Amino acid sequence: MPEKITVKIKRQDGPGREPYWQTFEVPYQPNMNVISVLMEIRANPVTADGKKTTPPSWDDACLEEVCGSCSMRVNGVARQSCSALVDQLAQPIVLEPFSKFPVIRDLMIDRSSMFEALKRVKAWNPLDGTYDLGPGPRVDPETQDDMYKYAECMTCGCCLEACPQVNENSPFIGAAAIGQTYLYNQQPIGKALMDERLEAHMGPGGVGDCGNAQNCVRVCPKDIPLTTAIAALGRQLTWYSIKSFFLR
Amino acid sequence: MPKRVIVVGGGLAGLAATIRIAERGIPVDLFSVVPVKRSHSVCAQGGINAAKNLKGEGDHPDIHTNDTLFGGEFLADQPLVQGMCRDAPAIIDLLDRMGVPFNRTAEGNLDFRRFGGTLYNRTAFCGATTGQQLMYALDEQVRRFETLGLVEKYEHWEFLSLVLDNGPKTRGITAMNIWDRSIEVFKANAVILCTGGPGLVFGKSTNSTINTGAAAARAYQQGVWYANGEFIQVHPTPIPGADKLRLISESVRGEGGRIWVPKNKDEKRAPQDIPDSDRDYFLERKYPRYGNLVPRDVATREIFNICVVDGRGIGGKNIVYLDVTPERSGQPADVLERKLGGVFEIYRKFKGDDPLKVPMQIFPGMHYSMGGLWAGYEDKGDMIVQMTNIPGTFAAGEVDFQYHGANRLGANSLLSCIWGGLESGERSVQWIQSDTAEADSDVYGSELKRQVEFAEKIEKLDGDENAFKIHDELGEWMTNYCSVVRKNDKLDELSAKINELEERFHRINLSDTTRSANKTFGFVRALWDMIQLARPIVKGARIRDESRGAHYKDGFDLQKPESDKIGEASDHQGYRDLCAEIAEKWGANFELPEKKGDISPEFQEYMDKWVEKERRWNKTTIAEYKPGTDGPELSFRDVAMTVVPPRPRIYK
Known part of the structure; x- marks a missing residue:
């Protein structure tokens, strides 16, 4: 094993500032992940050529791939950096912020657009209230199992980062919000808002903008069958369009 | 200005509180250091307890209450634990209606599994990501209220302090924007702190990196009591x-x-x-x-x-x-x-x-704090559930101290977060109706000034100490001397170590003085508070000369008699006297079994010691911050016992 790990980080001092690259060397320890490498750099922020610098900023929280915070490009791949184990990565390890979101600083990005998208598709059950209204509807285990797959979406943004249709010139909503639309359209209570959700997908930016590159499903850290949701939602939308045409 | 409530923290407790307040038509400002969907509650895996008795085992909320109190070695105020356990089945129904994908039986009913400290299948679950699933369902409900204009989110904002008037009464908070380090004042008639546990005080733990305990420490340094801090759960696996x-x-x-x-x-x-x-x-x-x-x-x-x-x-x-x-x-x-x-x-x-x-x-590794901000039971007609000793400041979730006594049972934390969250929301709405007085306008300016000055002080730290090294040392010492086994001499050394770390804090070199998303600044700011919060934890452990639940002190363990020498506590006269006293104090009606006869000498001796220990130590530890000293002032409060009398905690 090498004694040192070499890491190249694409840095940016703030929103709208020019990005630049810095290289760091960190002593190797067994079982390191990208976050523990960044923590080493943070505690001793000196570049490989011996210059003192500011510690890089990044987002993290759970470190076990359930919170979706620590998304970045690791050796060019959109993923969670906590589960990126050094022993499985080619060196130098290259770390970059996601390119499809505004950079706040260094590896930190602003993903608030993804949460706005969840508002647009009304990804919720319309409850009467939080008081005691008795049990919910029964659900068979197969339906539950299918919903569970989509309910694991962490809004981490990997699917958007990998998608060629998500770019500065396109309003495409992206696979994450499509998965949640499909999930709540299946919910026994959530179905009530199905028409409103499909309406949100009519026109530019909706599910119809998917270019079928299938990158989303390849990078999803939770293995969510996003392309299945895209296809199913496409069919729901077709029926909805026909229905609304005749009702007009 | 219309009355508002501020909720700090967007985990399960914070989201539950937000939903309840918004549902009552009161606007909420919700503050969180991360997008709320990324809060630490997502890490909870196994499930949430409710005695719905869907497995035909004869389970009942009162058995759930009893298991919870027994598991926590009778250190929790009982009326509130009872309230939580009785409402648990309805909370499961609520989550079910929100769309939480709970595992199902073949017939389509909710499935339940076993968890620790009970003999019943009482835990509803979503695979092994239950916390994440509950979080996402509540997150979507909050988003719904956001679109209705009732909730305003301040994500990437860190709570710095309460704004208190001379009452003292809660008038709002100050908070720091993590993305540009600006500090602002926010007005409110009530503040609910739902800021989670202090995992980072122990260095490495099962907690997320955001669980510094800093928010609790900041409230504590402003006069909110920190209760039962010494009770730290170390998870076995x-x-x-x-x-x-x-x-x-x-x-x-x-x-x-x-x-x-x-x-x-x-x-x-x-x-x-x-x-x-x-x-x-x-x-x-x-x-x-x-x-x-x-x-x-x-x-x-x-x-x-x-x-x-x-x-x-x-x-x-x-x-x-x-x-x-x-x-x-x-x-x-x-x-x-x-x-x-x-x-x-x-x-x-x-x-x-x-x-x-x-x-x-x-x-095993550090996992959960049973202790936290005091928000307990008051034996008064006008008691307000979940409110701290500072009027208008509430606490709910892991940051409160109330539901788990000396040891939390698995799958009870998601329940206490949601129940405490909903209750605190409800009570804060009632509180602000009665809060008619206007705040002195200068309290906002003076609190803002205090926070700006503290930030400037940190900005100027240019000594030779490394903040991350100080944090590593704090974590190692806390883990070694204040977790599974505690010893008085080691706790004394640890107290001295904390003083040393505080002294070294003033010589930190802040390696980054920039403004934009400066995470090092935030860490150093929180490190101060982690050091302060270590003190009530360590001092509580040092003073408590007994073993109870998660607090095990070397040399103070009451050796339990061999299993064939264990009799019924109710056959011990001293025990019967103790129960009668407690019943009289709390107006409770405990039904003890008839005395059957004599008990073995071994058990008699054990019970004598046990009764003595209960009289001395079955009390809530209250830590009150005393500025300018090296520790809090400790006092003790009686535990409210209205449901069951305490009994020796023996699992076989």
Whole structure:
């Protein structure tokens, strides 16, 4: 094993500032992940050529791939950096912020657009209230199992980062919000808002903008069958369009 | 200005509080250091307890209450625990209606599994990512209220302090924008702190990196009482790691997982090749009734003793096996995958082995704080549930101290977060109706000035100390001397160490003075508060000369008599007297069994000591911050006992 790990980080001092690259060397320890490498750099922020610098900023929280915070490009791949184990990565390890979101600083990005998208598709059950209204509807285990797959979406943004249709010139909503639309359209209570959700997908930016590159499903850290949701939602939308045409 | 409530923290408690307040038509400002969807509640794996009795076992909310109080060694105020357990079935129904994908039975009903400290299948679950699923359902409900204009989110904002007037009464908060370090004042008629636990005070824990405990520490330094701080839960089964201890859920044992070490210390075979005859399933051996599902404090101490005291850990290291392979757990691989897939994935990704084929390697790690901001039961007609000693400041979730006594039962934390959240929301709405007085306008300006000055002080730190090194030392010392086993001499050394760390804090070199998303600045700001919060934890442990639940003090353990010498506590006259006194104090009506007769001398002696210990120590520790001293002032409050009398906590 090498004694040192070499890491190249694409840095940016703030929103709208020019990005630049810095290289760091960190002593190797067994079982390191990208976050523990960044923590080493943070505690001793000196570049490989011996210059003192500011510690890089990044987002993290759970470190076990359930919170979706620590998304970045690791050796060019959109993923969670906590589960990126050094022993499985080619060196130098290259770390970059996601390119499809505004950079706040260094590896930190602003993903608030993804949460706005969840508002647009009304990804919720319309409850009467939080008081005691008795049990919910029964659900068979197969339906539950299918919903569970989509309910694991962490809004981490990997699917958007990998998608060629998500770019500065396109309003495409992206696979994450499509998965949640499909999930709540299946919910026994959530179905009530199905028409409103499909309406949100009519026109530019909706599910119809998917270019079928299938990158989303390849990078999803939770293995969510996003392309299945895209296809199913496409069919729901077709029926909805026909229905609304005749009702007009 | 219309009345508003501020909720700080967007985990389960914060979201539940927000929903309840918004539902009542009151606007809420919700503050969180991360987008609320990324809060630490997502890490909860195994499930949420409610005695819905869908397995025909005769379970009942009162049995749930009893298990919770017994598991917490009778240190929790009972009326509130009872309220929580009675409302638990309705909370499960609410979550179900929100769309939480709970695992189902063939008929489509909710499925329930076993968890520690109970003999009933009482835990509803979504695979092994229950916390995440509950969070996402509540997150969407909050988003719905956002679109209705009732909730305003301040994500990437960090709580710095309460704004208090001279009453003192709560008038708002100050907070820092993490993205540009600006500090602002926000006005409100009530503030609910739902800011989680203090994992980072112990360095490495199962907690997320955001769980510094800083918010609680800041409120504590402004006069909010910190209660039962010494009760820290060390979870029996995380995977040790360089950056964090990754939790392996208790549900693994609920689904048949078994803890063991080889009988032969020098065993060389791979674990899967070792037959049962050469394995020591030590929990099953010592606790035939509860087996691997003894409460967490008991399991943790047994693992600790096997490794640290007996030196029987695997390969001489602090590691034991947790075996949930189909052969040992008695469940087929596909069923296990459906119920526990979430934890298996974590183990596969971070350890590289498949738990369905190879036993997992685990060791106890800091997990949860039973103690926290005091928001307890007041024996008064006008008592306000979840409110702290500072009027208008509420606490709910792990940051409060109320529901778990000296040891929390697994799958009770998600419940206490949601119940406490909803209650605090409801009570804050009632509180602001009666809050008619106007604040003196200068309280906002002076609090803002205090925070700006503190930030400037940190900005100017240019000494020779490394903040991350100080934090590492704090964590190592707290873990070594204030977790599984405590000793008075070591706690004294630890107190001195904390003073040293505080002194070194003033000589930190802040390696980054920029403004834009400066994470180092935020860490150093929080490190001050972590050091302050360590003190009530350590001092509480030092003063409490007994063992109770998660607090185990060397030399102060009441040796339990052998199982065949254990009789009925109710046959001991001193015990009957104690129960009568408690009943009179709280106006309770305890029904003790008739006295059957004499008891063995061993049990008599044990009970004599036990009654004496209860009289002295069955009390809530209250830590009050005293500026300019090296520790809080401690006092004790009686625990409200209205449901059941305490009894010796013996699991077999």
